[in-house]
Amino acid sequence: MTTAASTCGTEPALRCLSLGAGVQSSTVLLLACEAVIPRFDCALFADTGWEPKAVYTNLARLREHAAKSGIPVRRVSAGNIRDDALDPAHRFVSMPLHVLNPDGSRGLARRQCTGEYKIAPLKKAVRELLGYPHPRRVPRGVYAEQAIGISTDEFARAKDSDVRYLRNVFPLIDLGWDRARCVEFLAERGFGNTVKSSCLGCPFHGNAGWRWIRDNDPDGWADAVAFDHAIRHGYPHATGQGQQLRGQYFLHRSCQPLDKADLDPSVPVKRHLKLVATSATEDEDPDGCSPWACRSGTSATEERAA
Ligand code: SF4
Incomplete structure (x- = not known):
């Protein structure tokens, strides 16, 4: 890694990957290991503490694989989103x-959770690696190049960073790779069973995502069902502060308890789901949670941390 002190021009002081350990970012990491794209100084995994077991398993093998090419995979975290959400003593962060x-x-x-549990710890880590931890000002011209795993089929999600010291690049778009090409590439490299990365109980899951958890991760499913019941009337911290939330809260788009919801592929999208869904039925996951694809994920806390 080039030191921050020695770099004030157009070259990045640091090259990193925002690693979600799902299909696209895993592909980007493997491409860097094979020198198809420039090598990373590090890959950063923002851990909400509530990913499916399969994602942590994939992360472990990616770490081992990348280490052989001298790319460290570092975990960054702002806490456990599930535990924090149910903790009456913890400041409530909206999912x-x-x-x-x-x-x-x-x-x-x-949605404040993406900013709090993903963007903020990633920015914090990058600042530290650059040599300018908060609240030190990052000098003009010093920046990290951050690769994001966005494929050509979702190019509309490719966004600039909102801070000067982070410049986003999109290697899969540059290569013209769509998600199917990534899946094929991963399979060729023995990473064929890479699953989508997002919190186990993310309300953005479509029916396909929920069915996958139910059918492949029984402990994870039980955990999500228990969480869904626990947040029916809002977050314990909010209610404990006398902020009685109106209405009822659900993980499933149908506003049915998760264990009672119809997870059939053909259930049509209800009107309010147009807020989150881009597909024709509830089956497909909508855009989901990429830390850098949605500015609405930025929270006040994250802005302070930046
Ligand atoms: S995956 Fe879902 S619940 Fe987790 S941080 Fe992203 S939007 Fe929030």
């Missing part, structure tokens, strides 16, 4: 829960 209002209308709660 995009589905809301059934008292008048029967439906909505979607604010």
